[in-house]
Amino acid sequence: MKHAAAHILLVDDDPSLLKLLGMRLESRGYRVTTAESGRQALECLNEDRPDLVLSDLRMDEMDGMALFHELQRRAPGMPVIILTAHGSIPDAVSATRQGVFSFLTKPVDRDELFAAIEEALSQTASTHGAGDDAWRAEIITRSPQMERILEQARMVAASDVSVLITGASGSGKELLANAIHQASGRADKPFVAINCGALPEQLLESELFGHAKGAFTGAVSQHEGLFLAANGGSLFLDEIGDMPLTLQVKLLRALQERQIRPLGSTTSVPIDVRIISATHRDLDRAMHEGDFREDLYYRLNVVNLKLPALKERAEDVPLLAKYLVGQAAERHKPFVKGFSSEALNLLASSAWPGNVRQLVNVVEQCVALTSSPIIPEALVAQALAAEENALPSFNEARAGFERSYLVKVLKITEGNVTQAARIAGRNRTDFYKLLARHDLEPSSFKPSTQPQSAQNDDAQPRRVQR
Secondary structure (H helix, E strand, O other), X not given: OOHHHOEEEEEOOOHHHHHHHHHHHHHOOOEEEEEOOHHHHHHHHHXXXXXXEEEEOOOOOOOHHHHHHHHHHHOOOOOEEEEEOOOOHHHHHHHHHOOOOEEEEOOOOHHHHHHHHHHHHHHHHHHOOOOOOHHHOOOOOOOHHHHHHHHHHHHHHOOOOOEEEEOOOOOOHHHHHHHHHHHOOOOOOOEEEEEOOOOOHHHHHHHHHOEOOOOOOOOOOOEOOHHHHOOOOEEEEEOHHHOOHHHHHHHHHHHXXXXXXXXXXXXXXXXOOEEEEEEOOOHHHHHHOOOOOHHHHHHHOOEEEEOOOHHHHOOHHHHHHHHHHHHHHHHOOOXXXXXXXXXXXXXXXXXXXXXXXXXXXXXXXXXXXXXXXXXXXXXXXXXXXXXXXXXXXXXXXXXXXXXXXXXXXXXXXXXXXXXXXXXXXXXXXXXXXXXXHOOOOHHHHOOOXXXXXXXXXXXXXXXXXX
């Protein structure tokens, strides 16, 4: 970033001072946006993210420090310089301890102000790789929520701490993991990904840690495994919540000792790997239920980045759709140019339970079926309907079957957990874990104790409405 072209958000409730200081900054070559209150400044933040905020301390409703704290919540790491006519040493010490970059007293010295701005921008540029956005090129967004997550991702990429990415299936967890790798000092080394829920236990262990020749039936040659394949780089463990407990123990030992022992080998091998993991499951709940090791949870979850569902960032849907249709058209039908405005509105207003992955499928269907350069609304509606009737994934189908089965046995036993567990062939502890996983409350299946006249027409056991 050329500092002279940097964007500064200037905040002061005195219009004359706001105009004067704004002209001074613009004369220096900065691009300036002005706001007469903290609330207005936050609105500006959503519209056009600045490189630095320069704010008065004493303002009505929201003062400079309150604005600073809100900025840190919405845009962690953004440099803030506070100006005040009421400056004091205690105020300055308190502000800088809380993270304010600089605290200057009005009337501010011109050279002192520009020096503080340049120093703040220099530090931001060194942290952010001089404004290079290549690391996040595959993530298409204009959502303030996503921008905050990407800012956090870029900050954490500079260190080697483990990152846990959470979010619904199809929300882009692997894309974010790869972006973190690309923004890190390991970018020139391998980024290796594996889905921990897609392989049987022994095969997953072999894939991660490798095996020696003859370690098991079919091991006709030595296999180095993904830890060694990713050595010097990053290893992405997708769906870490589905990893068997026995393998969790071995993974924890590898992370603690920074070495692995391949299956069938008596020799340990040192490793240098940054771990990024992801899951759609509630690992905190899994940990408390005994399905996930507490010590591994805290080692993986040093920094948690939670990706929003696509419906929570609806403003990104038209942007993503235009990008995806361009990609699909290039591969299949170059004459396709995009969606009609009505089609884009329908896409933006859809619920997207399958998140970005579902949007990709809908766009691919539309491009495959269209005979015109502009995809009409009717074709989008058809593709969305087809997605609703599509065959669910194995995990989705299994979860659906589990829940319907549990509901059925609870109805049969009228909420008696001991009897229900016996029918299901599970012990009470495991059965309670299953109920918790599907948010089912046994008491809601017990017969009502109210008189018959007070019951609903449907006398079947009721589920709690959630």
